[in-house]
Amino acid sequence: MKNKLINLLLMLLIFGACLVWGSCSFPRIYVDIINQTSSTVHVSFSHGGLRTQNHPLCYDTIRYEIKAGMREKIGFPVFGNKRSIEKLVKQIPFIILETPTKSKRFKETDEIIKMFSKRTAFKYEYEFVITDSLFDSGK
Numbered sequence: 001m002k003n004k005l006i007n008l009l010l011m012l013l014i015f016g017a018c019l020v021w022g023s024c025s026f027p028r029i030y031v032d033i034i035n036q037t038s039s040t041v042h043v044s045f046s047h048g049g050l051r052t053q054n055h056p057l058c059y060d061t062i063r064y065e066i067k068a069g070m071r072e073k074i075g076f077p078v079f080g081n082k083r084s085i086e087k088l089v090k091q092i093p094f095i096i097l098e099t100p101t102k103s104k105r106f107k108e109t110d111e112i113i114k115m116f117s118k119r120t121a122f123k124y125e126y127e128f129v130i131t132d133s134l135f136d137s138g139k
Contacts, residue, residue: 014039027083028075030125031115035066035101042066045095047076054121066130083124102135 035041043064066072078088095106095115106112116126 016077027078029078029083029085029088029116030073030075032071032073032120032125032127033064033066034071034127034129035068035134036129038068039099039101040065040067042098043072043074043095043128044098046093047091085113088116089113097130097134099135104135 030101033043043066044061046061062075064072076088076092078084078091089109089112093107097104097106097113106115115128118127118129119125120127
């Protein structure tokens with residue numbers, strides 16, 4: 001009888017933990033991308049999925065279309081407890097901004113951090129403005 005009660009309590013505990021885990025969402029860092037160019041911009045980035053040791057199990061490429069004069073708030077999921085830009089950037093190997101005629105690729109850690117350089121009034125929210133001069137500068 002005592003073993004059945006312990007097994008029942010253990011099953012309820014596991015069931016409760018599964019419900020709590022399933023209802024939780026991963027913390028996010030948001031970037032409000034503002035398109036100030038005269039054409040539509042496509043934003044593509046790859047995000048590392050679940051990790052084993054230091055290697056991701058999968059990468060997921062995510063794409064957004066931002067029309068001229070519009071903005072899009074993109075939420076980047078951060079795995080783990082800390083919402084830090086440095087931790088997030090390690091999960092993103094590249095970010096590409098494309099117009100019909102030009103493109104700009106951020107692929108190094110320092111370049112990707114530029115996307116998160118202007119903080120808004122809210123915690124864990126940033127702003128990035130896309131202008132024509134961004135596509136004319138450098139690589």
